[in-house]
Amino acid sequence: MANPLLQVQNYSQSIWYDNIQRSLLSKIKQMIDEGEIVGITSNPTIFDKAIGGSNDYDDMMTELLENNPQMSIKELYEALVIEDIREAADLLRGVYDATSGVDGYVSVEVSPDLAHDTEGTIKEAQHLFRTIDRENVMIKVPATKEGLPAITQIIGQGINVNVTLMFAMQDFLDVADAYLSGLELLDKNGGKLDGVASVASFFISRMDSAVDKLLPENSAIAGKVAISYAKNVYQKAIEFYASQRFKDLEAKGARIQRLLWASTGVKNPAYRDVLYMEELMGENTVNTVPPHTLDAFRDHGNAASRVGKNLEEVQEVLAKVQELNIDLQQIASKLKEDGVAAFSKSFASLMQTLEEKKAKLGEKKNLAAKLLEKDCSLWDFPGVNLDEVRERLGWLDSVRETQQKISDLQEFAHEVREKFSAVVLLGMGGSSLAPEVFMKIFGNKSGYPSLRVIDTTNPVTIRQYLQEMDLAKTVFVVSSKSGGTIETLSLYKFFFAEVQKVSSQPGQHFIAITDPGSKLENIANEKQFLRTFFAPQDVGGRYSVFTVFGMVPAALIGAPLQNILDSAEKIQNSLSATDEISPVVLGTTLGKLATQGKNKLTFVLSDQLTPFADWVEQLVAESTGKIGKGVLPVAGEHLQENYSNDRVFVCVTVGEEKAPNIPSDNVLHIHLENLTDLGGEFLRWQVATAICGSVLQINPFDQPDVELAKIKARELMSGDGSVTSGDVKIVRDDLEIYSANIDEGTNIEGLLCSLLSSIKSSDYFAVMAYLPYDEEITNILQKIRCHIQQKHNIATTIGFGPRFLHSTGQLHKGDDNSGVFLQITHSAQDKLAVPGENYDFNTLIHAQAAGDFQALKEKKRRVLRYHINGKLLVALKNLLFTMENDV
Numbered sequence: 001m002a003n004p005l006l007q008v009q010n011y012s013q014s015i016w017y018d019n020i021q022r023s024l025l026s027k028i029k030q031m032i033d034e035g036e037i038v039g040i041t042s043n044p045t046i047f048d049k050a051i052g053g054s055n056d057y058d059d060m061m062t063e064l065l066e067n068n069p070q071m072s073i074k075e076l077y078e079a080l081v082i083e084d085i086r087e088a089a090d091l092l093r094g095v096y097d098a099t100s101g102v103d104g105y106v107s108v109e110v111s112p113d114l115a116h117d118t119e120g121t122i123k124e125a126q127h128l129f130r131t132i133d134r135e136n137v138m139i140k141v142p143a144t145k146e147g148l149p150a151i152t153q154i155i156g157q158g159i160n161v162n163v164t165l166m167f168a169m170q171d172f173l174d175v176a177d178a179y180l181s182g183l184e185l186l187d188k189n190g191g192k193l194d195g196v197a198s199v200a201s202f203f204i205s206r207m208d209s210a211v212d213k214l215l216p217e218n219s220a221i222a223g224k225v226a227i228s229y230a231k232n233v234y235q236k237a238i239e240f241y242a243s244q245r246f247k248d249l250e251a252k253g254a255r256i257q258r259l260l261w262a263s264t265g266v267k268n269p270a271y272r273d274v275l276y277m278e279e280l281m282g283e284n285t286v287n288t289v290p291p292h293t294l295d296a297f298r299d300h301g302n303a304a305s306r307v308g309k310n311l312e313e314v315q316e317v318l319a320k321v322q323e324l325n326i327d328l329q330q331i332a333s334k335l336k337e338d339g340v341a342a343f344s345k346s347f348a349s350l351m352q353t354l355e356e357k358k359a360k361l362g363e364k365k366n367l368a369a370k371l372l373e374k375d376c377s378l379w380d381f382p383g384v385n386l387d388e389v390r391e392r393l394g395w396l397d398s399v400r401e402t403q404q405k406i407s408d409l410q411e412f413a414h415e416v417r418e419k420f421s422a423v424v425l426l427g428m429g430g431s432s433l434a435p436e437v438f439m440k441i442f443g444n445k446s447g448y449p450s451l452r453v454i455d456t457t458n459p460v461t462i463r464q465y466l467q468e469m470d471l472a473k474t475v476f477v478v479s480s481k482s483g484g485t486i487e488t489l490s491l492y493k494f495f496f497a498e499v500q501k502v503s504s505q506p507g508q509h510f511i512a513i514t515d516p517g518s519k520l521e522n523i524a525n526e527k528q529f530l531r532t533f534f535a536p537q538d539v540g541g542r543y544s545v546f547t548v549f550g551m552v553p554a555a556l557i558g559a560p561l562q563n564i565l566d567s568a569e570k571i572q573n574s575l576s577a578t579d580e581i582s583p584v585v586l587g588t589t590l591g592k593l594a595t596q597g598k599n600k601l602t603f604v605l606s607d608q609l610t611p612f613a614d615w616v617e618q619l620v621a622e623s624t625g626k627i628g629k630g631v632l633p634v635a636g637e638h639l640q641e642n643y644s645n646d647r648v649f650v651c652v653t654v655g656e657e658k659a660p661n662i663p664s665d666n667v668l669h670i671h672l673e674n675l676t677d678l679g680g681e682f683l684r685w686q687v688a689t690a691i692c693g694s695v696l697q698i699n700p701f702d703q704p705d706v707e708l709a710k711i712k713a714r715e716l717m718s719g720d721g722s723v724t725s726g727d728v729k730i731v732r733d734d735l736e737i738y739s740a741n742i743d744e745g746t747n748i749e750g751l752l753c754s755l756l757s758s759i760k761s762s763d764y765f766a767v768m769a770y771l772p773y774d775e776e777i778t779n780i781l782q783k784i785r786c787h788i789q790q791k792h793n794i795a796t797t798i799g800f801g802p803r804f805l806h807s808t809g810q811l812h813k814g815d816d817n818s819g820v821f822l823q824i825t826h827s828a829q830d831k832l833a834v835p836g837e838n839y840d841f842n843t844l845i846h847a848q849a850a851g852d853f854q855a856l857k858e859k860k861r862r863v864l865r866y867h868i869n870g871k872l873l874v875a876l877k878n879l880l881f882t883m884e885n886d887v
């Protein structure tokens with residue numbers, strides 16, 4: 001079907017667009033190119049919405065203030081507005097030339113505060129016209145008593161004028177007279193009359209909104225008064241421009257001052273949404289149309305010449321208005337007054353928003369600039385070792401540095417995919433989580449190997465993964481910054497021995513990612529690994545996604561490296577933005593809220609982004625949970641009807657998705673146009689977390705309490721490979737229960753009750769499962785968690801051990817002791833030896849669980865360990881049953 005907007009020109013009406021905003025300029029260009037619009041209008045309300053309600057202008061504001069910190073708010077406003085008006089004028093220049101100056105104008109209004117100041121209006125009109133420096137600009141001047149002489153003077157100087165805020169027939173007559181006087185003045189001054197244009201903006205919907213209130217219920221003339229009045233004015237205009245006075249001017253090139261229908265967005269939803277467009281269409285008029293009305297007309301508008309038609313009905317409607325004693329003249333005067341006041345209010349609100357933005361930008365700029373300069377003073381607080389901080393700020397260069405290495409990474413990936421069909425990454429925490437996100441979100445590109453991360457010491461899972469592997473076609477990435485992480489090295493030893501069974505060159509199945517000089521580098525050299533990638537030493541594990549730790553595995557599966565880095569760079573380049581989710585603001589907000597006790601950061605992620613939660617969980621928890629402070633990341637919970645007030649939500653949607661309704665006052669929304677914007681999210685959260693650490697006055701780059709559990713685990717692993725752990729409280733059937741820092745109970749139910757009755761409203765409940773990765777197990781754990789979430793209305797988390805020890809494990813022991821912990825362990829039949837060591841994986845995982853239990857105990861955390869010796873699933877279901885029914 002033909003676009004109805006394009007048919008409007010058949011009736012000699014020009015459609016202008018009643019809207020402008022920087023980010024819309026490309027859309028506006030498209031509408032101009034397609035012939036849908038031939039002009040643009042703006043007003044103070046439109047700019048208030050555009051500048052106050054978006055970040056479109058933040059970069060320019062930052063730049064302007066950088067060049068001139070003394071710039072006043074008014075100057076700032078003007079600079080932003082003028083830039084848009086110029087750009088719009090340039091976009092419309094083609095129309096202006098093609099129509100010989102009939103159309104192709106963009107209108108900008110003088111400050112509404114000058115509405116009653118003739119001299120001030122003249123000066124500002126001159127100033128704007130000169131500064132904008134475009135022929136196809138119209139200066140908007142209100143049709144007030146003081147505006148009329150200004151119109152004459154401005155037209156007399158050859159400046160185009162759009163007269164605004166016209167409501168009454170008398171306005172038309174006054175304005176038309178002022179216009180002709182202006183033309184006469186221009187003529188007298190020797191100016192060219194064909195070089196000046198003017199429109200008279202007659203406001204429609206506002207008149208109906210005011211009159212409809214005075215009409216009896218279901219009145220037949222509802223929604224018809226403004227149109228009838230406007231049609232009457234139109235007739236008057238025809239008469240006026242047939243006058244000899246105008247004919248004389250026309251002979252010298254003058255154009256009529258076209259009537260422009262403004263305020264044509266329907267305000268009463270009961271009316272047809274294109275009512276004012278359809279009814280007022282006709283020769284020698286302009287209609288300036290707001291976005292939603294334009295969209296509606298494009299969709300179902302009906303173009304026809306109507307403004308000069310049905311004149312009997314016009315008279316009937318106006319007679320009826322008189323009959324009802326409705327004084328349109330009086331209403332019009334009031335609307336004009338109100339209009340001036342409303343534009344003044346918008347203008348004042350915009351000035352205030354700019355004032356606030358300027359202050360915020362200064363503050364954010366300081367933080368952003370300090371961060372980009374790697375200024376350690378951001379974390380200069382008692383107890384923070386600044387030398388350690390200094391050695392952990394390299395991540396701020398990672399995106400830029402890795403941009404240079406894309407082709408090397410891709411070449412290597414190409415070599416690898418010729419030989420292997422699967423990549424297995426062995427690593428913990430920051431060395432494995434980002435690659436797993438990439439694999440789960442992007443998948444492996446066709447022709448590229450798939451990737452599996454192994455970050456457990458659970459023998460059942462390791463065995464199962466081994467059985468699923470085709471070792472001859474598998475390449476292992478051993479990923480460890482320190483090169484000494486026990487899980488990673490044990491897994492390496494195990495899989496190297498397995499590969500040795502199928503390959504005469506086992507080292508060629510291994511790639512190392514590590515710091516130069518690490519133990520892993522030595523191993524890689526000795527075993528002749530396929531390749532060793534060195535990571536920058538000044539980037540900590542959880543901030544390393546853009547280094548080789550994240551990018552090598554991403555390249556191996558053919559993930560969109562360029563998009564990932566570009567979207568991250570985009571975020572990095574706009575660190576001083578002021579919107580609530582810009583990284584610096586986000587970090588500041590999260591830090592401030594956490595200090596007010598709102599420290600349960602709950603992620604409500606698009607299904608497509610679910611895997612991102614594990615990465616962000618580690619970043620936030622390990623970075624912030626220390627010295628009695630911390631932000632607990634919560635992911636994977638069901639939405640509830642109400643929440644305790646310690647929650648902050650971050651809702652992330654992608655593409656067309658709608659955000660769910662979250663019943664909380666603290667909800668931040670992040671929207672990704674598409675999944676390839678994911679790179680920016682990694683950077684957003686790295687910056688936000690670092691800044692949050694600054695607000696919390698901690699070092700967000702260390703993990704002081706992770707070591708404690710490791711020490712305890714080492715102590716518990718005796719030379720013969722067994723694990724000793726005291727504290728057993730109850731032994732029943734195939735169960736052993738241990739507890740610490742809770743009231744004693746005499747049976748299992750009693751101990752569980754003690755644990756749960758210790759819960760306070762600001763606590764959280766954490767399930768820590770040293771169990772195989774398995775869907776059924778996960779489902780049962782989810783049910784346990786869900787039960788506690790609902791029954792106690794607190795935040796809940798689930799972590800698989802030892803994986804979570806490198807994530808929430810730090811926060812569990814470092815925060816303000818608000819965690820209530822249920823640790824679940826199981827004795828596997830399969831011990832699975834670690835070649836060359838005196839321990840097997842079963843011993844290792846038990847030592848890790850028992851070590852963490854001891855560490856939690858020492859830190860006075862409330863913890864219960866539920867150790868299962870018998871059938872795992874049966875025991876888990878029993879535990880769920882007990883929790884749902886007895887405790």
Ligand SMILES: O=P(O)(O)OC[C@H]1O[C@](O)(CO)[C@@H](O)[C@@H]1O
Nearest residue numbers: 429430431480481482485541806
């Ligand atoms: O890369 P590495 O040295 O093996 O460390 C793995 C993980 O262990 C930690 O150092 C401690 O949990 C994390 O910060 C890190 O991501």
Ligand SMILES: O=C[C@H](O)[C@H](O)COP(=O)(O)O
Nearest residue numbers: 018041043206262263264265
């Ligand atoms: O120039 C256009 C006017 O300012 C605009 O159409 C006013 O519309 P409104 O009545 O919807 O605010």
